Amino acid sequence: MPNISRKFIVKFLIFFTFILQSINCQADNKSLILADSLFNAKSYKEAYNIYSDILQTEESYSPAMLLKMAYITEGMGQYNDATLYLSKYYDHNPSPKVISKIKSLTDQRDLKGYEVSDRAQFFKLLTDYQQEITSFFALLLVVSLIFTIVRNRANKPKYFIPSMILLLCTFLSNNMLKSPQTGIIKDSPTIIMGEPTAAGKFIKKVNPGHRVTIKSTEDIWYQIEWEGKEAYVKKENISKL
Numbered sequence: 475m476p477n478i479s480r481k482f483i484v485k486f487l488i489f490f491t492f493i494l495q496s497i498n499c500q501a502d503n504k505s506l507i508l509a510d511s512l513f514n515a516k517s518y519k520e521a522y523n524i525y526s527d528i529l530q531t532e533e534s535y536s537p538a539m540l541l542k543m544a545y546i547t548e549g550m551g552q553y554n555d556a557t558l559y560l561s562k563y564y565d566h567n568p569s570p571k572v573i574s575k576i577k578s579l580t581d582q583r584d585l586k587g588y589e590v591s592d593r594a595q596f597f598k599l600l601t602d603y604q605q606e607i608t609s610f611f612a613l614l615l616v617v618s619l620i621f622t623i624v625r626n627r628a629n630k631p632k633y634f635i636p637s638m639i640l641l642l643c644t645f646l647s648n649n650m651l652k653s654p655q656t657g658i659i660k661d662s663p664t665i666i667m668g669e670p671t672a673a674g675k676f677i678k679k680v681n682p683g684h685r686v687t688i689k690s691t692e693d694i695w696y697q698i699e700w701e702g703k704e705a706y707v708k709k710e711n712i713s714k715l
Contacts, residue, residue: 506539513542522546537566553579554660557683561658562715564588564685580683586701587656587685601653608647615640655688657696657712664711668704670695677705688714 509524525543529535544559557579564572573588600607618637662682668675670692677700686698686707695706 506536509539510542513546518546518549535562537563540566548579554682558658558660558713558715561656561685565653565656565715576683580681582681582683585683585685586680587687601651604647604651607651608644611640611644611647615644656715657686657688657698658682658715659684659686659707659711660713661711664707666698666700667695667706670697670706674706685715686712688712 505524505528509521509528512518512521512524522543525535525539525546528539529543540559540563544556544563547553547555547559557576560572560576560579564576568588573585576588577583577585615637618640622634622637659680660682663679664682665679666677668677686700689697689699689704691697691709692706694709696709696712698705698707698712
């Protein structure tokens, strides 16, 4: 009986979690559908409020939603917000058209951080399918272990080599295939320093729109990569993407 009770509790918890996730997904979908209908009806302010709530509260969004938010904020004259949403969109769909639009919003021709390279696109492809890749390696690992046990090769270490390789691949895929944290410079002017102190080496004064990779955080500063070198910017001058 104790075993049956434990099994029942585990199954019930799994079922209950699934139901809660389904309810949350339905709630999110309803909010998004409502916002889309308001957007199509040109009730842009009301639609934006719902989109913003989904983005901030649920921390979820779709590329299409980001484009609509950029369109609304541009129409409201909030160009910094429009640039932020387009930069988020760029993370999902890097293209010259998006870069051109951001340049027109920021009135800058020489924006940093929007270079599209084959290496960056390949790594993005891997990070986009991280869960699928990790699941694939994990499945192969399970199959490999089962095959080793069934074949009764426990006394021959060489048969564990494929399993160890797959275990390493699963670990690397789960922990290393993560997109770097990026941010966009939002204030004008923003001072880029060589050290995390106001008395440090001055590097450059820039305007909003530049996209940077955030390496780490130190007190009130973000350590960023600027033109291939280590640099620092105050946190208040950057919006995380």
